[in-house]
Amino acid sequence: MRWIKPILLIMMVFILTIPFTSEAMAEGIQDSVISEERLDQAVSYFNEQMERNDIVGGVLGITHQDKLIRSQGFGKLDLEREQMPNENTVYSIASVTKSFTATAIYQLQHEGLLDIDQTVSTYIPWFQFKQKELTDQITLRHLLTHSAGGIGSFQTDGLVFEDNKARDSLEDFVRLFDQIEITQEPGQSGSYCNGCYSILGLVIEQVSGLSYYDYIQQKILDPLQMKDTVFGHHLNSITDSQLAKEYTWFLANKVHINRSFEAFGSAQDPEGGLYSTIEDLSKFHSAQLGFAEYSLLAPDSIEESRIGYVTTEMNNASYTASGFERKELHQNATFYKTGDGVGSATAILFIPEHDLGITLFLGEFHPEIQQQMIEGITSVMLGHEPESNLAPFTLGKLLGIISITLILLGTFFLVFLIRRLWRKGLYAKNLVRSILSLIGYGACAAPFWFLFLTVRPTSIGFYGYPYDLAIGMIMFVGAFSLWFMYYVMVIFLKKYKRKLNQGVATLTSKL
Structure with a gap:
C-alpha cells in the first residue's frame, strides 16, 4: 500500500497546478492576439x-x-x-x-x-x-x-x-x-x-x-x-x-x-x-x-x-x-x-x-x-488571413454615373425636341406612331414622377435624393414630359385638323 501515498501526492500537485496552468494558457492566448x-x-x-x-x-x-x-x-x-x-x-x-x-x-x-x-x-x-x-x-x-x-x-x-x-x-x-x-x-x-x-x-x-x-x-x-x-x-x-x-x-x-x-x-x-x-x-x-x-x-x-x-x-x-x-x-x-x-x-x-x-x-x-x-x-x-476589400464603384460614385447618364439623356431629348419644333412645329404624319410615342414617353416619365411625388428615401438632399441624382432625374423627367406634352398636342391638332377637313369637305359637297 506504500504506492498510494506517492500517487496521492502527485494528484494533489496536479490539481493545485491546474488553475495556474489554465491562467498561463489564457495569458498566452491573449498575448498572441x-x-x-x-x-x-x-x-x-x-x-x-x-x-x-x-x-x-x-x-x-x-x-x-x-x-x-x-x-x-x-x-x-x-x-x-x-x-x-x-x-x-x-x-x-x-x-x-x-x-x-x-x-x-x-x-x-x-x-x-x-x-x-x-x-x-x-x-x-x-x-x-x-x-x-x-x-x-x-x-x-x-x-x-x-x-x-x-x-x-x-x-x-x-x-x-x-x-x-x-x-x-x-x-x-x-x-x-x-x-x-x-x-x-x-x-x-x-x-x-x-x-x-x-x-x-x-x-x-x-x-x-x-x-x-x-x-x-x-x-x-x-x-x-x-x-x-x-x-x-x-x-x-x-x-x-x-x-x-x-x-x-x-x-x-x-x-x-x-x-x-x-x-x-x-x-x-x-x-x-x-x-x-x-x-x-x-x-x-x-x-x-x-x-x-x-x-x-x-x-x-x-x-x-x-x-x-x-x-x-x-x-x-x-x-x-x-x-x-x-x-x-x-x-x-x-x-x-x-x-x-x-x-x-x-x-x-x-x-x-x-x-x-x-x-x-x-x-x-x-x-x-x-x-x-x-x-x-x-x-x-485573431491570426487569420483577412479578405481584401475593393469597392471601385461605391454607391456614391455609382449614383453619380447614373446621374450623368440621366443628364445626358435628358439634354439629348430636350435638344431633339427643340430641333423638331424649330423645323416642323407640331407636325406628325402617322397618328398611330404619334400615339405609340405618347405612350412610350409617358411610360418613361411616370416612374420618376411617382418617385418624386411619393417616395422620400432619406432625410437629406433634395427631398430625400442626393443632389446629383435629383438633377439627373429632373433633367430626364423634364425632357420626357415635354415630349409627352408635344405628342398630346400633335394628336389633338391632328384630330382637330381631320375634323376641320371633314367639315370643309361636307360643306363643299353640299354646295
Missing part, C-alpha cells in the same frame, strides 16, 4: 485597404482592456491641407450613436424608471403608428432590436420633409410616425430602423426629466471622460485643426460638403448625431469590455443586452438590444456597429473573449467597405 507582430500586420492591412480604395483619410484604433494600444492615421483630414488625422481627430460616428442611446435605456431600466418589455405608449401616451392595435404591441425592446413590425429607415427618415419643424424637434418628428404602416407582427424579423432610435431618445427625455443631450452628457460622456465627443450643434468647441472635413460624391467626384448634423438636423441625433475620436471611443470600448473605472451598466444588464434577438436582413448577424449587432467571426462572438454619415463612414467592433476593441474612421461616404475592413483587421488580430 495583442502581440506587436499582429498589431503591425493590422496596421499594414489598414493602410493597404485605404490606399486601394482611394480613401481621403481615416484612423484606426485598437484597444486592449483599458488602454489604446495602437492608433494609425492615413491620408488627410482635409484635402486642402497636408495634415494626417490621428487618435484625437474628430469624425462623425453617425449610427454608432445608437449604442449610446441603447446604453441610456438600459441605465434607466436598472434604476427602475422603465422596463424595455413595456410598450412605447407606456412612456409616450400619445405615440402611435398608423394601426393603433399593432402600435400597442410594440415595446422598447422591439425598437432597440429593429423589430418594430417591419418598420425601417425607408419609412421614417424622409418624414422630415412633411413638416419644417420636424427636422430640429424630436417630438414633432416622432409625431409624424402616425403615417407609417406596420406591415408584420412586432418582434417577428429585423428591419433596420433609424427612426426607432429617435423614439427611444424621446423616451429617455420623458422618463429621466432631462433633455436627451444632458442625459448622454451626464451619464455617459462625463463619467468616461470622453471630452472630445459632442453632438453636432456643439462642434464649435472643437478646433478646426482637430476636426476632419466630410467628403461625399457629386457627379462621380469627391467633394467637400456640409457636415452630417447640418444635413440631418437635431431630431435624428439619438440615432446618429455624435462626433468623436479614436481616443474617446477607446474609453467607450473599455466600458463595454468591463475595464473602465466607471461602469456604465451592471453585469447582468450587459449580458442580457447582448443576446441576439432577431437576425439582420442579410441573415449573417443578429440585432441585439445593446445597439450592436452580434456576429460569429472565427468562432468568436463579436459585437459591431457601423455608421454612415453624409461624408464619413465609421465602424466599431469588440470581442469580449479577448478584451479587444477596434475602431475605424473613414473620412468620406463609403458604406461598402468599413464593415469588411474592420472584420479584416479583426481577422488579422
Whole structure:
C-alpha cells in the first residue's frame, strides 16, 4: 500500500497546478492576439485597404482592456491641407450613436424608471403608428432590436420633409410616425430602423426629466471622460485643426460638403448625431469590455443586452438590444456597429473573449467597405488571413454615373425636341406612331414622377435624393414630359385638323 501515498501526492500537485496552468494558457492566448507582430500586420492591412480604395483619410484604433494600444492615421483630414488625422481627430460616428442611446435605456431600466418589455405608449401616451392595435404591441425592446413590425429607415427618415419643424424637434418628428404602416407582427424579423432610435431618445427625455443631450452628457460622456465627443450643434468647441472635413460624391467626384448634423438636423441625433475620436471611443470600448473605472451598466444588464434577438436582413448577424449587432467571426462572438454619415463612414467592433476593441474612421461616404475592413483587421488580430476589400464603384460614385447618364439623356431629348419644333412645329404624319410615342414617353416619365411625388428615401438632399441624382432625374423627367406634352398636342391638332377637313369637305359637297 506504500504506492498510494506517492500517487496521492502527485494528484494533489496536479490539481493545485491546474488553475495556474489554465491562467498561463489564457495569458498566452491573449498575448498572441495583442502581440506587436499582429498589431503591425493590422496596421499594414489598414493602410493597404485605404490606399486601394482611394480613401481621403481615416484612423484606426485598437484597444486592449483599458488602454489604446495602437492608433494609425492615413491620408488627410482635409484635402486642402497636408495634415494626417490621428487618435484625437474628430469624425462623425453617425449610427454608432445608437449604442449610446441603447446604453441610456438600459441605465434607466436598472434604476427602475422603465422596463424595455413595456410598450412605447407606456412612456409616450400619445405615440402611435398608423394601426393603433399593432402600435400597442410594440415595446422598447422591439425598437432597440429593429423589430418594430417591419418598420425601417425607408419609412421614417424622409418624414422630415412633411413638416419644417420636424427636422430640429424630436417630438414633432416622432409625431409624424402616425403615417407609417406596420406591415408584420412586432418582434417577428429585423428591419433596420433609424427612426426607432429617435423614439427611444424621446423616451429617455420623458422618463429621466432631462433633455436627451444632458442625459448622454451626464451619464455617459462625463463619467468616461470622453471630452472630445459632442453632438453636432456643439462642434464649435472643437478646433478646426482637430476636426476632419466630410467628403461625399457629386457627379462621380469627391467633394467637400456640409457636415452630417447640418444635413440631418437635431431630431435624428439619438440615432446618429455624435462626433468623436479614436481616443474617446477607446474609453467607450473599455466600458463595454468591463475595464473602465466607471461602469456604465451592471453585469447582468450587459449580458442580457447582448443576446441576439432577431437576425439582420442579410441573415449573417443578429440585432441585439445593446445597439450592436452580434456576429460569429472565427468562432468568436463579436459585437459591431457601423455608421454612415453624409461624408464619413465609421465602424466599431469588440470581442469580449479577448478584451479587444477596434475602431475605424473613414473620412468620406463609403458604406461598402468599413464593415469588411474592420472584420479584416479583426481577422488579422485573431491570426487569420483577412479578405481584401475593393469597392471601385461605391454607391456614391455609382449614383453619380447614373446621374450623368440621366443628364445626358435628358439634354439629348430636350435638344431633339427643340430641333423638331424649330423645323416642323407640331407636325406628325402617322397618328398611330404619334400615339405609340405618347405612350412610350409617358411610360418613361411616370416612374420618376411617382418617385418624386411619393417616395422620400432619406432625410437629406433634395427631398430625400442626393443632389446629383435629383438633377439627373429632373433633367430626364423634364425632357420626357415635354415630349409627352408635344405628342398630346400633335394628336389633338391632328384630330382637330381631320375634323376641320371633314367639315370643309361636307360643306363643299353640299354646295
